[in-house]
Amino acid sequence: MSAGKVTVVGAGTMGHGIAYVAALAGFEVCLTDSRAEVLPRALGRLQDLLAVAVKRGKLTEPDRATAASRLRAEHQLAPAVSGAGVVIEAVHEHLGVKQQLFAELERAAPGDALLATNTSSLSITDIAAAVQEPGRVVGMHFFNPVHAMKLVEVVTHPRTAPAAVERAVALARALGKEPIVVQDSPGFASSRLGLALGLEAMRMLERGVASAEDIDKAMELGYNHAMGPLKLTDLVGLDVRLAIAQYLHQALGEPQFEPPQILRDKGGSWARRVARDFTTGAPEALPDPSGAQWSAVGVRGPRRSWDLPFASRWPCGHRPRYSRAGRRCRRWTPGRSWG
Numbered sequence: 041m042s043a044g045k046v047t048v049v050g051a052g053t054m055g056h057g058i059a060y061v062a063a064l065a066g067f068e069v070c071l072t073d074s075r076a077e078v079l080p081r082a083l084g085r086l087q088d089l090l091a092v093a094v095k096r097g098k099l100t101e102p103d104r105a106t107a108a109s110r111l112r113a114e115h116q117l118a119p120a121v122s123g124a125g126v127v128i129e130a131v132h133e134h135l136g137v138k139q140q141l142f143a144e145l146e147r148a149a150p151g152d153a154l155l156a157t158n159t160s161s162l163s164i165t166d167i168a169a170a171v172q173e174p175g176r177v178v179g180m181h182f183f184n185p186v187h188a189m190k191l192v193e194v195v196t197h198p199r200t201a202p203a204a205v206e207r208a209v210a211l212a213r214a215l216g217k218e219p220i221v222v223q224d225s226p227g228f229a230s231s232r233l234g235l236a237l238g239l240e241a242m243r244m245l246e247r248g249v250a251s252a253e254d255i256d257k258a259m260e261l262g263y264n265h266a267m268g269p270l271k272l273t274d275l276v277g278l279d280v281r282l283a284i285a286q287y288l289h290q291a292l293g294e295p296q297f298e299p300p301q302i303l304r305d306k307g308g309s310w311a312r313r314v315a316r317d318f319t320t321g322a323p324e325a326l327p328d329p330s331g332a333q334w335s336a337v338g339v340r341g342p343r344r345s346w347d348l349p350f351a352s353r354w355p356c357g358h359r360p361r362y363s364r365a366g367r368r369c370r371r372w373t374p375g376r377s378w379g
Contacts, residue, residue, distance in 0.1 A: 047072060047121045047149075049141065050130035051082035051113070054158055057186030058128055060089050061215045063110040064099075064187075071113045072120035079113040086111055089187065121149040126211060128180060130158040138162065139170035146171040154207050156180040161231050161284055164224040165197040175201035178208045181228060182217075192217040197224040226291040227284070234272070235284055236296050239303070241269035245318065246302040252319045274317040278307030 046062045048055050051073035059071045063086075071086075073079055090108055093099040099107070114120035121127050127149050129141060138157060145155055155177045157167050168174035179195025192212040196205055205221065212219035222229045241255050250258070256268020273281050282303050289297040306318070 044068070044125035045070065045123050047124040047127045048130060049127065051078045052130065054182060054184060054186065055130035056082045056085050057184060058130060058158070058182055059111060060086055061186055063107045065215050067110065069111050070120045070124070071111070072115065072117060076115040079115060083111065083113055117144060118148045121145060121153070124149055124153050126154045126156065128156045128158060133159060133162060135162050135166055138167050142167055142170045142177065146173065154178065154204055156208060158182055161227055161287070164195050168197055168199060174199040176204055178204045179224070180208055180212065181230070190218045191230065192219045193228050193230055194219045194221045195224055195228055196221065227288050231284065232288065235281065235288065238269040238273045238281060239285060239296065239300060242300045242302050245270065246300050256319065270318040274319055278303065282307035
């Protein structure tokens with residue numbers, strides 16, 4: 041795939057990670073976010089990643105300078121996507137937010153631009169329904185940290201044009217990734233498989249089959265997994281795993297996705313609480329969410345609908361978010377709208 045311009049919408053963890061690998065691969069990259077104040081921080085993180093790569097011998101200083109010259113930020117959406125061959129969305133995991141953004145992208149981006157979403161679980165079919173030409177929309181599910189994780193899920197839907205799939209696969213390979221192609225289905229391939237293993241590990245812990253440490257060791261040493269399923273759940277976030285499990289159980293009706301009680305107890309409370317990880321038991325104090333103001337898309341304020349905190353928690357999923365007042369923003373639940 042010839043190098044051109046890639047625009048990444050969303051300057052959170054996934055967004056700046058995608059921008060980083062695209063710049064290293066030779067693409068001109070524009071990072072955009074409707075919150076102008078986050079763009080300098082995102083560019084700073086990108087410069088830090090480049091500096092670390094030089095320190096570790098992964099890049100030469102001239103290569104670092106060349107990659108840095110390919111990166112720029114733009115607050116306004118229309119100039120950010122002007123001339124882009126590919127636009128990759130990496131914003132908040134909420135269907136309405138993504139649909140409105142894709143409607144804007146279709147109007148602002150070149151007519152031949154590939155429109156990709158980095159969603160980890162939302163329906164690509166539903167996101168594509170927001171545009172007049174759904175054939176140009178495809179899922180490209182990257183994993184965090186983007187520069188280290190090799191997999192990209194290319195997710196198709198019934199109206200995806202074959203040429204769009206070919207372009208997405210070629211782009212993933214140009215970025216140094218290994219793509220797999222999956223049909224649009226709840227949880228795609230990776231989230232569905234990973235969650236099934238994680239929930240079974242929780243049931244084993246709940247029933248006293250083995251300790252959390254030994255359950256993780258079973259997969260790390262016996263199956264060569266880099267990380268055990270309970271450690272992975274801790275990193276993803278217990279509330280995130282609970283939300284996705286509830287969604288898949290509802291969508292698929294399969295018993296293996298029913299959240300075990302231990303997950304409901306640890307991940308289901310939104311009151312002022314102390315969350316404890318499965319593997320460490322370490323407390324994580326959460327601020328009091330009482331009194332927070334909610335709109336259809338998050339904290340109230342003079343922002344566009346896609347102007348939300350959207351950094352995700354690696355290796356997949358999303359961190360809890362806070363308003364400027366320090367109140368915790370209501371968690372998106374897959375398959376549901378904000379109430």
